[in-house]
Amino acid sequence: MSIQIAPSILSADFCNLERDLKAISNADLVHVDVMDHHFVPNLTLGEPIVKRICEVTDLPVDVHLMIEDPDRWAPEFAKCGAQSVTFHMGATHAPVRLARQLREMGVKACFAVRPAEPVEPLFDILEEFDMVLIMTVEPGFGGQKFLDNQMNKVRRLRDEITRRGLDTHIQVDGGVSPKTAHIVAEAGADVLVAGSAVYGAENPAEAIDQIRAQAEAAYKA
Template identity: 60%
Template structure:
């Protein structure tokens, strides 16, 4: 694998000084933007207007993670804002393959996410309909939670199936990612990592990103 992708989560950024915090992660691969509606998850963040402003000011592309109900209706709007990647939850989509195709048609990468209690096996036959599969290693809704190591076998099953099928799908992990957990996620098969406080809580976010990337790249399965 080439360098691991590190996507800092703005849930851990300073919302009042967002532009300044975004400037501190210019060496990230993407910025991870969590959209929550207080229905699908018990938290409320922001919607299209805020995402549009982040899009206009971010030095790196946007990786939007929609933790919202009725993804079929709302997800395409985020692709239309220019987000490089839009991920919706499998549990919140009536027609996930059709939605992924719509996102790609608009020009975004299409991702699908699964909660800790959701099996990944139903995705095996449609891997190439998605550009990214996100395995949550916390219950979605809040930053700063502890890493759920019992989700790592899901990543390994996805990795093995993708290899077997020759799929180029990215395997993303989100939740509790730090220097102490990223190697385990990489060893399980992840190649794209969402990190919040491990980046924005560091004195030097750029150095933290570089350290996470190096640690993941050295541990990744081959």
């Protein structure tokens, strides 16, 4: 598996989204954070904007749902043209049914766990998912400090994936930058989300290259 960099447009300029999507053309994915003022104390965007992002960008779109009732809403985001849809395990009622529904729609199914949520209870349903997102901040806002105490969780998940010969991706999200990229990659994460480190940089494309270089040097494929 190779490293993938997914800039989060949470830190982009929402009045200049098309320009800011072009600025990250050397990335692998566009990460779109959907927040609903209920699951997290922030509100971002919904289906009409996700649909336009999918139409405008050449990159695959990775939707991160931080919303209540993903069982009801995740398929609507899949219809927008996303490549992958991630929902929070703590918000869903029937994760296996939802994952199967997303895959039947041709979309990669992914689940996320918050920093205080364990991943081990979910090992039995790993095959149902294409990617697991280990949050490295409490979800809700960009620009928070990276939680390195999540790295043992990433390591245990990587060991389990390797032991069973699965090809599940491990994504990390929150506080990822050129300074922390080697830490997450060394632990076994292969999809790195970065918002403020990319869009807060003078040159977003250079920041992506730096994060990628640091991660690739540390990742044991």
